[in-house]
Amino acid sequence: MKGPICNVCLNSDIMCISCKKKVESGDVKDIDITVLKTLNNISKEFKPLADVEIKKIVEGEKILVIVTKQGDGPRIIGKKGVMVKKISKLIGKPLRVVEDCSDVKEFIEKLITPIPIVGINVIYSPEGEILKVLIPRGRKIPMSKSSFGEIVNIMFSKKAIVANG
Ligand SMILES: [Zn+2]
Structure with missing residues (x-):
């Protein structure tokens, strides 16, 4: 899995200097770490997740949005949404998976679908x-x-x- 935190840090409780800097600057928040570690754990059993690239995690009031690399959405959503439901349960928040795009209209379309x-x-x-x-x-x-x-x-x-x- 690729994300704002390196793989070494995802699998350990200690943070490398580069990831620590991201946390200190606020680029990476606690919620990012929680979600990324959860995904990383699941990816050990659910292989399609292992290839996913997470671009950003945005926490709203009662929702969490995971922005993936273009084309990675289905990998994290899983068959009939099984995976996304599992992740949502583990994190304790409703979840939306949106593929990254540079066009704001397209992004909003994906965000509020259907x-x-x-x-x-x-x-x-x-x-x-x-x-x-x-x-x-x-x-x-x-x-x-x-x-x-x-x-x-x-x-x-x-x-x-x-x-x-
Ligand atoms: Zn690191």
């Missing part, structure tokens, strides 16, 4: 641009609106809100 995006408006406010993501009336995204905003902000340094349109 809820479709009706449109995205850009609002210009004194604090900068805000992406207003419109979803169908009466539908809800699979996470809180604040978590959604937080996740998009961490990934793209952009403000985003969701509204029914």
Whole structure:
């Protein structure tokens, strides 16, 4: 498995200098270590996980988003979502797996699937641009609106809100 922490550290309780620096700078948080170690443990039995590259882990209020390298999503989700359910149970939080992409719209699409995006408006406010993501009336995204905003902000340094349109 590849991730923000090296394999040596994933298999040990002591951290190498390079990984320690990432923790000290805040690039790697406790939750990252917990999730990566959990994945690493499971990967010993569940081989497809061993080839997965984890790009980022983002923790929202009641959700955890694991961003994988493009194409690695199915490996971590497993057949019929078995693996993702197992990981979610071990971590104690609902989980979303999203493949990495540089396009914010594409990322949001993947993040809130199966809820479709009706449109995205850009609002210009004194604090900068805000992406207003419109979803169908009466539908809800699979996470809180604040978590959604937080996740998009961490990934793209952009403000985003969701509204029914
Ligand atoms: Zn290390």
